[in-house]
Amino acid sequence: MTDAAAASIPALLPAGTPGIPVALVSQAAWPACEAGLDAPQKAFAAATGFAPKPGRLALLPAADGALSRVLFGLGDTDAAGHDRLLAGMLPGLLPPGIYALEADAPDQAEAPAEAALAWLLGSYRFARYRPAGPERPRLVAPAGIDAAEVGRIAAAVALGRDLVNTPANDLGPAEIEAAARALAGRHGAAVAVTAGVELARAFPLVHAVGAASTRAPRLIDLTWGPTDAPRVTLVGKGVAFDTGGLDIKPSAGMLLMKKDMGGAAAALAAADMAMGAGLALRLRLLIPAVENAISGDAFRPGDVIRSRAGLSVEIGNTDAEGRLILADALALADTEEPDLLIDFATLTGAARVALGPDLPAFFTEDEALAGAIAAAGHAAIDPVWRMPLHAPYASLLASKVADLNNVSGGPFAGAITAALFLRRFAPKTKRHVHFDLYGWNPSAKPGRPEGGEVQAARLVYALLKDRYPPG
Template sequence: MTSTQIPHGPALLDAAAGAVPIRCVSAEGWKAVEAGLPPLQRSFAGATGFAPKAGRIAFLPGEDGGLGLVLFGLGDTNAAGHDRFLAGKLPDALPAGDYRFEPTDGFDAGEAALAWLLGSYRFERYRKPGEPRPRLVAPQGVDAVAVGRVAAAVAAGRDLVNTPANDLGPAEIEAAVRALAERFGAAVAVTVGEALEKEFPLVHAVGAASPRAPRLIDLTWGPADAPRVTLVGKGVVFDTGGLDIKPASNMLLMKKDMGGAAAALAAAEMIMGADLPVRLRLIVPSVENAIAGDAFRPGDIIRSRAGLTVEIGNTDAEGRLILADALDLADADAPDLILDFATLTGAARVALGPDLPAFFTEDEALAGAVAEAGRRVNDPVWRLPLHAPYAGQLDSKVADLNNAPGGGFAGAITAALFLRRFVRRTRAHVHFDLYGWNPSTKPGRPEGGEVQTARLAYALVAERYGRKP
């Protein structure tokens, strides 16, 4: 038995003698499958009451009395609510051992294999490893390396989000970017201290109260003459809310406020791992929004990197501040595409829930491509409007902008409009407002940190610049 080794996370087996077959059965195909079973297995399936409902499993004996076949129900594959990652349920449902999918008409074995690997993820840094888990043989015709590479990048991103803030500060985010750069021969520049205060004043202001120094991390990779793609990720390692402090219940998950940075890192890993023909730039402003005597205050006015002055209406709207400086840097050389990722607003979650990130862009063709990429790779998003009249809500009587206008309406839109003020040269700009967390376990999506939109971004870049993943 051999396996394709991936730097991080589980891998598909290249081969395994005696791997138990899994027959995936849809509601419409069950009668034909049932009729084709050997008598013993058909009787056993009937005795256990198996029906091909979504996620239903039956273990059927082989001739030697051991496990000979697993039936896995897909339900109605044409139903609107059909879960394309249903196979991600199997790693939790099967005993340890080696398995393989039997070829089935209409069954996407590549997507199922990815779902299996995503569902195999466990965050075990702080506990003893669990029991051995089932392993899957790469389905015939599926690129095991490519699938494993995507799953590994997702696992690395999930690990970052799941790591508590006491072990993940701005320096550790920098270390993760440097490790990624070393793997792929990328260059990294980091701005800290007095240079940060001068060049990225909003990033410095948000992170000034923490003993862990804020920083701007800038990775570049790929040939200089290739299409330029820039990823920007919000890296707030913990958000107390600052002097506008959050209530305790709202602070519990704030280790995930660097979920945008994790998504950007995961997307960058996929892009570099696939050697896509682009000039990639990854920019991560990383801070801790803490409380101390040198914390920035409501009412402060800070001049941004772009020259626009920002009145601080609320210190808990810090993500858009650090992204503003980062986006001005990203926009300076007018790349072909800017994608920014941020756990930015509760308003997006109220509108769309935790599973469906919002996205914003003024480019109609790009909006369609983003939505289609999300559908294609089962990394869904929903477009919200950059409704220009709402930009007036960002007005300040004493500065160019207010970072947190009052009123409570259209919070995700006004945040996106704020960011848009700092992208002036690049029309092809998409802002993702994501949650970065699975509140409960679903197939292929264990409870905990998630790098939403990372696989979408990879698919979009591959499609846009000549290679499909």
């Protein structure tokens, strides 16, 4: 675990460490659990009105008044709306101390590894600018789980959340590069960065979007793993802050724009998990990192820019900058025709209107891959929803002066036309997935504190682990 992640999420304590037992109790298991309580515990639970409803807590005292056991309600674990990260509430409910999930708990609906991960994800605090608050409760690693794996996943999520939560005055393109270099250093990966005059020549769309900022744009290229292994490329949108450019956003629209690099954070987190697990793949991570600012050097509505792929793009709206920088990165990725190409981006409001903040949209033409993504999302408790790459809508991106426009100019199918725009820049890669995500928890949920989130990262790691398991 990195120093930053260690500060954000306390690590699991070694299995076997003494701790106060915690029983995760469903409605179905409550009668057996209640029967196993001693008489004072049973009386105390009854007196406090404990029932195994979702999130209900009972702190059972010992004879000397010390905390002896915890009961935590899961509700109906067979219900469609059951939250498998419900145990992520516990770090915010329990007093400081050391806790251990009961090994002989009568209810096994909440898998120990899932509960441990939920606990760690719920322990996250962003404390860069003020104290983290009271000491957090600690969890003993449940016996039999891969504690190192759970810890790696939680630490990668913490890394991504920290990046999204950091305001733009402290996180620009250079700091995104620094995060990639730190990650590469931990895993023995290589990093190459293209900036300045060379960026303008090789990645003209990235250069154009970032040209107005005093903080120089760049293309970050991380590689890891044996060159003869299957190639997987992750691309993350790294817009450190988005004013909208000359098509400036209203003030309310800028309030959360520090999170517009949420795609880069998700890609970094997924890469951290994959490299940490030693998956059998050749990983490439591409992050076009920019700030979409306003100055005399800003690109303008009506400009025509020739992309790295050779396609000319008319700028219909400077606030649709994310797809522009991704286009150049995807064109580079496509030259290798990787076995799998995945891009992450906080791209469209249309996807949020359709699916809300908790459910990222994904697009792919590969039916088998779409099924595998849905299965991985369920397994990783990292849900997504497939939306169509409806080819006829590509005509909405037509331009009278260029090969295509960066926006449709109309109110319809915004997420689909954005995905179709991106698809134009990776024509040779057959297995391409585009995630349109929000990158933020508007309100706290179990295991998901309010603030930055690295949506789809755990899903992608589960997918990659299944397809390219460590040798």
